[in-house]
Amino acid sequence: MTARLAPAPQKRPHIRVVPGRGIQPLRMAPWLLFTVLVVFIFFALIYSRTTLSDSAFRLTEVDAQIAQEEASFQQLRLEVARLQSPQRIVPLAEQIGLVLPYQVRTVEAAGVTGSEGGAEARWAEVKSILTASP
């Protein structure tokens, strides 16, 4: 039996254990905050653009609706004017037996005047409707 020499103990590298300092939360926090902020701003920007676009679409729709309502208003105004026309009313009145009075008696009442305002009142009424229209 051959005796073998025990291996000489190797020199261990000069290693030492340094106590771990763990993750340094204070140093990461600004970066994290910055990242969150950037992401937030990014999404906020996207959201604002989307909202603006949405508003634009809604505005277009409202414009279209206004135009439609305005057209409808004009048509109704036309219909009212046609319905009020004496050319339509007089033949209808004659159909149901109405005739011009054979004799007219006038009674004058003190303190009572004719219709007031006339054109001005009527025009003001019409104009208020017109200016109210979009």
Add this chain to the structure above:
Amino acid sequence: MEGRQTGRRTRKGATNYRLVVIGTALVLAWAAIGVRLFQVQVVRADELAAMGLDQRLTVKDLAADRGNIFDREGRELAITVDATTVYANPQQVTAPEITAPLLAAALGLNADELLDKLTSDKSFVFIARQVEWAQAEPVTKLGQVGIHWYTEPKRVYPAGSMAAQVVGFVNIDNQGIEGLEYGYDEELSGSPGRLEAEQDPDGRLITFGEYEVAPAIPGSDLVTTIDREIQFIAEEVCEDTMVRTAAQRCSVVVLDPATGEVLAMVTLPGFDPGNRSDTDPDRFRNWTALSVFEPGSTQKLVTVAAALEEQVVNWSTTFEVPDQIEIVSGACPDNEDVYGCFSDITPHEPRIMSVRDIVTRSSNVGTILIGRELGEKNLANYLEAFNYGAPTGLDFPGEAAGDINLANGCQSCPASAAIGYSVSVTELQLAAVYATIANDGVWMQPHLVKEIVDGSGVRSPVDPERREVVSADTARIGRLLLQSVVESDDGTGQQARVPGYSVGGKTGTTRRFVVGEGYTGDFVASFIGMAPIENPEIVVAVVVDAPFSDNTGGRAAAPAFAEIVERTLHQMGVAPDAS
């Protein structure tokens, strides 16, 4: 072991090489991107931005709303509504033989004509212009390729044919071409605006993009002096008169003598401005202001008023009046009544007649004698003062001036002019003369527009011209003489009497003069008067052109006058002033 190390070094070298290559490639790629970015963002930035903007940017003309036309009470005579215009791009239409009948059925058009349009080599053809949405809507649901539509303003006239010659009408492009629509086209049209904005491919507005708008300035509204109810009355009576007398034309003017406002202006036969494609253009003419005629006996009021004003006569001054007077020597034996020999309508022995009798019985000879007392120069001056021979300044395009023919050397003209020949006037001019007498001698300029109201509501009232022509006393005597014409048993205007109201007026019957033909066998019958006579609220002129039966002013026009006066005074709420 050495071999392994060599192999490791070789692999490491290869890896490094690859890394260098990739790194270089990446750097080059980034550099290329950077260069491109530099090109795009810096070198060609403006050019590319402009190209992009050009694709998104749309420029639209904003049509100005055409102003409305109202009657004096604010009731619509002309307004603008939205209408739909259908058009096609024949290059896009894939099956014209199917599309044509479908469109024809929906729009009530001729299928063959439509097929011709849809197979043409054009890229734009109108299918139907300015139809109501109810009519166009089925077309939009057909889903036919190449058929398109858009909205455009359309002028409509809710009152139909009422006051059509006064209001006038516009062409398909909303430009006024007749009547007030033409005369006030500039005020009614307004100014178009301009919109410059970005839009997405679907045509929706990008609100945060470029946006520039110059708003359209809407046209002004016209508030006319026309009263729709009185206009209707006048038109109805005029129509009945045409039927009764088988006349070719009937026209009426109703004036407010105190202001010169035209309350009604009628010419029949009329037309519907909304449907005039087959209408004789002659019907578009506003006869009352654009056409002249010899006024005949209605003119005698001017001669007598002038003589009264000059104090050469008073209402009771008498003349010995024969039934015929010879102005041009030798004319009467030849019975050349217009050119030098004048006669009364009814033969009579020479008789003593007062100025009142002369007017009441409408004596031609008597009026010529009054004219002689007045003198030719004075007569000419008063004709001009009453606005003969010049337009009244009515705010209506193309108003006629009329004429005074008192040229030197015309022997018979002064006598002719005294009784309403040798002068020509419009019905409106004559109505304004009577309104002067009704308004205590002050001539008021007739006008059709009461005020103009701009888009922001600022109102500009019309200020008509006024001037005194005769004194209030002369005017009052003139009114009493006119009352005598209607209320005396020997007056020529008895059929103009109105129950409950004191009325005055004058008949006129003249032979119809046609340029190029001379005097024809037809007559022009007229009656012009006012009521109530003490303080006239209205002046009404009725002219019946070429009546077949009842062809005198007293029979053709006076009854129409009476009916218009009665119904109008009731409409206005004027209390009766006579039993």
